[in-house]
Amino acid sequence: MSLAFLFPGQGSQQPNMLDALPGSPAVAAVLAESRSCLERLGMPADVDSAPALADTTNVQLALLIAGVACARALIEDGGLKPQFVAGHSVGAFAAAVTAGVLDLADAMTAVELRGRSMKDACSQGGWGMAALTGLPIRAAKVLVEDLPTDDVWLANVNSATQTVLSGTTAALQIAGHAARAAGAADYQRLDVAVASHCPLQAGTAQRLVAHLAGLPRRIPTARYLTNTRGRAVDTAEAIFDDLARAVAHPVQWYDAARLMPELGASFAIETHPGHVLTRLVRSATTGLTAVSLQDDGFHSTVVRARRKQ
Structure with missing residues (x-):
């Protein structure tokens, strides 16, 4: 079996979604690390509370934390290893962390910059x-x-x-x-307060290019499906380029979903929160079994994935 982890983007957020994550040592460690990062960034500790989720930056940070926490639980507590990672919009940052290209602190700093810049680009009008x-x-x-x-x-x-x-x-x-x-x-x-993946965010993309240019390049541990082209890449440079530029270009999720089984992926797990990506993958291909952690539960998902190995 070739395994893919899927990370949802903005619009999937749910109030208090970090409290609904699997109860595992890996999740607890990610939440502790993220609280320290939030404090350093000057962000609220309850970044996923209903009032906090009215802010785009908080939403994106909460989704990043949830995605990384679920992935680490699946890897460290569930014994699973993904060969592919794919994140929709901001979910791509959790995919990059899971592939070992970014660490959580660097990803949170980049996502805070991304969210703040996106709000600035949409500051005039609704x-x-x-x-x-x-x-x-x-x-x-x-x-x-x-x-x-x-x-x-x-x-x-x-x-x-x-x-x-x-x-x-x-x-x-x-x-x-x-x-x-x-x-x-x-x-x-959609429950999104900004316009994303369009020319309006060209400035955000440029800021991310400059920011990511200063980070170390690491060899990915999994193939990463890009937002901008729906293609698989396996270098840090290509992943960073996608993370930066995708905010100003359409997300090609349909191409990525169809490509995964062609590359050999046979089982996909969507992290918390929600199940939108699971449904999209199911509609795009018959060659890939997709499940949602939120719908299927951590234990059941791990058992099914292990049986496929």
Whole structure:
């Protein structure tokens, strides 16, 4: 069996989600380390509380902590070793930590910079993201191109019939009307207070490039699936480039999901919180068994993964 770990991104957050992580020594160690990092960064200790999650930076830090904690529990307490890691948006930083390219402290510093810069880019006016379901990818691209506004972009390609748009509140409303007229099955605003994976975040990408340039390069212990191209890479340089630039480019999750079984991945585990990536992988391929820690539980997931080995 070739194993993949999947790390969800913003929009999957849940209040007090760090309290719902598996009870294990590895998780406890990550939470203790993260509390020290949060204090150093001047961030709230209860970064995952409902009030704290109103802030984009807190959301991204909480998702990073949850992803790293789950991965370490699966590796150190469950005896599993991933051959592939894939993170959606900010989840890519947890993937990079799990692959040994970043340590947790460096990842938290980078994610704090990322979240703060993303908020700065969206400081003028209301911005957000919306999921568009039921239109083929090409139809979604045409819909965005034909809108009478330049303030909306295609941000995520999640499946053959689900994309995500980024833009101003007004532009997303216009896009919603156009989507329904085009026959979309669903159009929903996401719990995201910024516009991500679009040209608006070019400055954020540049800041991340400069920040990551000063970090050491380590040999990855697993192949990393990129956000920007949906391809597998195995060098720290390529991973850092993806971590920095993805915030200004669409997430190609659909390509990554289809590629994993082609490369030999046969079992995928999505870390807390949620199950969105599990469902997207299941819809993209029949050659990869995907499970969610939140839905299936830690013990059951480890047992199933071991049986596949």
